[in-house]
Amino acid sequence: MSKVPSITLNNGVEMPQLGFGVWQVPDDEATAAVSEALAAGYRSIDTAAIYENEVGTGKALAASGIARDELFVTTKLWNSASETWTRESVLREFDASLAKLGLDYVDLYLIHWPRAVREDYLTIVRTFAEIAESGRAKAVGVSNFQPAHLERVIAETSVVPAVNQIELHPNFQQAELRALHARHGIATEAWSPLGQGKDLLADPTIGRIAAKHGRTAAQVVLRWHVQTGNVAIPKSVTPSRIRENFDVFGFELDDEDLTAIAGLDNGTRLGPDPDEFDFS
Secondary structure, three states, X not given: OOOOOEEEOOOOOEEEOEOEEOOOOOHHHHHHHHHHHHHHOOOEEEOOHHHOOHHHHHHHHHHOOOOXXXXXXXXXXOOOOOOOOOHHHHHHHHHHHHHXXXXXXXXXXXXXXXXXXXXXHHHHHHHHHHHHHHOOEOOEEEEOOOHHHHHHHHHHHOOXXXXXXXXXXXXXXXXXXXXXXXXXXXXXXXXXXXXXXOHHHHOHHHXXXXXXXXXXXXXXXXXXXXXXXXXXXXXXXXXXHHHHHHOOOOOOOXXXXXXXXXXXXXXXXOOOOOOOOOOO
16 A cells, blocks of 8 residues: 555545656656556656657556556646647547546646647636546646636636646745645646756755755655645656655654755746747
């Protein structure tokens, strides 16, 4: 049984606070990576249509022998500029993802980017609500939405996303956006929770806290996410690191640690700016 704590989404669905992400994992490697994660204890798996590894991910889920109701599977709509997004095109892409995963439903379906320059996300949100009503997605939400995007969605569709998956790590803590989530009951999910393993894991403050607790830098950062109330989805294809990233429930950061990590927020965004990012 998984020892990962869960949060309750705004529609009552339980979501594990720690999941396994497969961004940049090739499809032919995804089965092994996801299988390793499931063996380590993960029960939440995060993929996306644009990752092109839904098939490999689905194979691992099917081969795991784990009951479907013990798994939490997330995928995302790649709402590209290749077409104008209508109800029918959203449903088509959702059906394609389900088929590739080999599932009858997903636990969470997300819009991958707001692409605000094209403003078709309102149609997508309304269609997502229909998918949720059908039970083929237990919860629906968004990814990379900024405060203005969320406020517009709520005002114009009356749909409050269950989750907003955003870039979030100690160097980019997104206090304003997280406060908005809290006001509306939207769960905060962190992608690149370890800052993509760059300067963050070599930060001396993180290093001192890790030494104090006899843990690794990655474990300290993931523990910070858990104690902050975030959902985190670290990614690795290395079995030892997959297990290491899961082992963050046997210690606790104290107030001094949390204050020190709060001081690392320097506004460093590693990914695209959602207010400007568009894609084909």
